[in-house]
Amino acid sequence: MELFDNEWMEKYKDVWNASPEVSEALAKIDFDSVIGCGFPDDDQPKGVLVVEKGVATFGGAYDGREMNWDLRATEDNWLKWQEKGIGMTGLGLAVSTGKLKFAVGDYSSMIKNPSMAGPFVKSFGLMGQVK
Numbered sequence: 782m783e784l785f786d787n788e789w790m791e792k793y794k795d796v797w798n799a800s801p802e803v804s805e806a807l808a809k810i811d812f813d814s815v816i817g818c819g820f821p822d823d824d825q826p827k828g829v830l831v832v833e834k835g836v837a838t839f840g841g842a843y844d845g846r847e848m849n850w851d852l853r854a855t856e857d858n859w860l861k862w863q864e865k866g867i868g869m870t871g872l873g874l875a876v877s878t879g880k881l882k883f884a885v886g887d888y889s890s891m892i893k894n895p896s897m898a899g900p901f902v903k904s905f906g907l908m909g910q911v912k
Contacts, residue, residue, distance in 0.1 A: 784859060785818050785828030787842040789911055794830060794840030796910045803900045803907060808835030810896045817843055817851040818859075821882060826851050850886035863909035869902055 782788045798804050812835050817826030829846065831839040854862075858880050867875065869892075875881035876888055892898050 784856060785826070787828075790818075790828040790830060790840035790842065792840075792911045793828075793908060794837040796907045797830065797832075797837040797840075797904065800903070800907055802903050804835045804837070806835070806896065806900045807832065811835075812897065812900075814849040815846055817848045817885070819843070819851070819853055820856060821853045823853075826853070826884075848885050851884035852886075853882040853884050854880055859908070862905045863911075866906040866909070867902060869898065872902055872905075 782792075812832060814832045816830045816832065818828050818830070819826035825845075826843045826848070829839070829841065829843045829848070830837055831846075854875070858875070862871075862875075872881070873892070876883070891901060
């Protein structure tokens, strides 16, 4: 299983849905989104997670669909954040130093919305639960 491949994203979907701090918190704000994850030098994300009303309904290899968010970082950084989490300060630092790039999506508007920012930060820690 490779980071963000079909199997990894399917397991991430299950971990997401098992986390009330993420799925239930986002359900309260009727959060719908298509989130891509991948690496900076790739033309497209490697994996995609589809979220409807806070619940992940699809996790798999990127299939060409239009995204609301496309997050890019090196594999080393992804693995570090999965192991240690990222926290709000770490997230801001990762974005400001270019370690985490938003190829699609408005980081500023998301981070200013506590009902989205908290679950977003927690979603990085969930990645570390994918086994």
